[in-house]
Amino acid sequence: MAQLVATLASTHHPFYLKATTMPPEQQMPQAPEWKRKIEAYRETLSRTKPDILVMIGSDHFHQIFLDNCPQFLIGKAARYDATFYNEEREFGIPKYVLEGDEEMSGFMHRHLMGQDFDFAFSNELKIDHSIICPIITVRPDADLPVVPIYTNIFAPPLPSPKRFYNLGSAIRKAIDDYPSDKRVAAIGTGHLSLELGGPRQFMETGPDPVFDRQAIEWLRTGDIGAILENVDHESMARSGNATHGFLNFILMLGVAGPEDADYVDNLDLFHTMEAYFTWYPKEAAA
Amino acid sequence: MSKYYVNKFLFTVDRNPEYLERYTKDPRTFVATWEQSIGPRLNDAEMSTVHSFTEAERTALIEHDYVALFEMGAHFFLNLTIFIGIYDEAHMLKNGPLAFQKEFAARLQHWVGKDYPSVST
Numbered sequence: 043m044a045q046l047v048a049t050l051a052s053t054h055h056p057f058y059l060k061a062t063t064m065p066p067e068q069q070m071p072q073a074p075e076w077k078r079k080i081e082a083y084r085e086t087l088s089r090t091k092p093d094i095l096v097m098i099g100s101d102h103f104h105q106i107f108l109d110n111c112p113q114f115l116i117g118k119a120a121r122y123d124a125t126f127y128n129e130e131r132e133f134g135i136p137k138y139v140l141e142g143d144e145e146m147s148g149f150m151h152r153h154l155m156g157q158d159f160d161f162a163f164s165n166e167l168k169i170d171h172s173i174i175c176p177i178i179t180v181r182p183d184a185d186l187p188v189v190p191i192y193t194n195i196f197a198p199p200l201p202s203p204k205r206f207y208n209l210g211s212a213i214r215k216a217i218d219d220y221p222s223d224k225r226v227a228a229i230g231t232g233h234l235s236l237e238l239g240g241p242r243q244f245m246e247t248g249p250d251p252v253f254d255r256q257a258i259e260w261l262r263t264g265d266i267g268a269i270l271e272n273v274d275h276e277s278m279a280r281s282g283n284a285t286h287g288f289l290n291f292i293l294m295l296g297v298a299g300p301e302d303a304d305y306v307d308n309l310d311l312f313h314t315m316e317a318y319f320t321w322y323p324k325e326a327a328a
Numbered sequence: 329m330s331k332y333y334v335n336k337f338l339f340t341v342d343r344n345p346e347y348l349e350r351y352t353k354d355p356r357t358f359v360a361t362w363e364q365s366i367g368p369r370l371n372d373a374e375m376s377t378v379h380s381f382t383e384a385e386r387t388a389l390i391e392h393d394y395v396a397l398f399e400m401g402a403h404f405f406l407n408l409t410i411f412i413g414i415y416d417e418a419h420m421l422k423n424g425p426l427a428f429q430k431e432f433a434a435r436l437q438h439w440v441g442k443d444y445p446s447v448s449t
Contacts, residue, residue, distance in 0.1 A: 239404030
């Protein structure tokens with residue numbers, strides 16, 4: 043059976059590439075520190091020597107729109123184009139073509155359906171920065187096939203936090219049951235407290251630094267009980283109108299299981315708290 | 329009121345450099361064109377007949393009035409990115425990085441501490 047070798051959950055800051063590659067005299071003061079942290083985080087993936095990346099992100103109205111809006115969607119294609127015109131324009135993110143793994147996508151889709159997660163699917167999925175940002179940060183050579191999974195964190199009504207956690211557990215089961223000798227890493231991105239297009243956007247910190255610190259602690263200790271007790275759609279909205287990206291962290295904790303994280307780092311950046319977590323399966327770490 | 333149709337405007341224009349340029353330079357003419365021939369388009373072959381703007385929505389789009397659009401419940405991400413596309417560069421040259429984004433936030437300060445208008449459609 044396939045082996046899950048690492049679970050990574052991080053924020054995805056679309057300006058990372060631009061902020062760390064512009065001429066040094068124009069860079070923000072935190073750019074070198076940010077780059078060091080990302081390179082250290084990248085190593086938590088590289089050392090596990092994965093063959094396939096199961097990638098969880100959320101389309102930001104790039105391919106998916108309100109005329110036809112799935113809660114959960116899996117890509118099933120041999121290849122995926124990535125980066126839309128407005129992401130190149132706003133963030134300076136280049137275009138990519140990622141290899142897919144149709145066989146694993148198909149297995150994952152059927153397995154998740156068998157676990158009562160009735161996924162939408164796409165045979166022609168163009169990927170946006172929620173999946174390209176982690177490629178840039180943790181696998182910049184973009185040399186591994188991907189199985190992309192999209193969640194809806196944007197267009198209410200959204201699935202519950204518990205549903206996101208259970209979906210993570212279901213993805214873990216599907217990886218564990220995949221009849222292959224491949225080494226699989228699961229990588230998901232989202233946000234801590236975040237405000238976009240509202241009165242609390244682009245402040246010195248994220249809109250709710252208290253939530254950010256608490257969320258990091260919950261994830262560090264794998265405390266899904268405390269998360270489900272304290273986090274709902276209304277509480278996330280109070281912490282910032284785009285804080286629902288935290289749902290993808292909850293999903294990734296479902297993939298990892300309710301365990302202490304093996305690697306935790308964060309960076310207090312203008313208008314967001316960046317956070318980086320890696321879990322290694324206990325049997326693999328032994 | 330059609331939040332969906334306002335969002336469709338923001339979505340279709342932000343993703344298309346030619347539309348964005350026309351909406352930047354001559355919003356009144358472009359909004360009229362969009363309502364006639366772009367908004368109703370379902371795909372290359374089919375047209376929809378079911379949505380239209382209210383007068384307030386049309387005016388807010390013509391005036392690039394992102395405060396009014398926020399207050400109507402236009403989606404926060406679409407409402408931000410399109411106007412970053414239009415205003416970011418000029419504001420940055422004049423007042424430094426994130427100047428437009430900070431002005432956007434300042435003009436919405438009366439919403440701090442309140443429930444924002446719902447973006448549900």
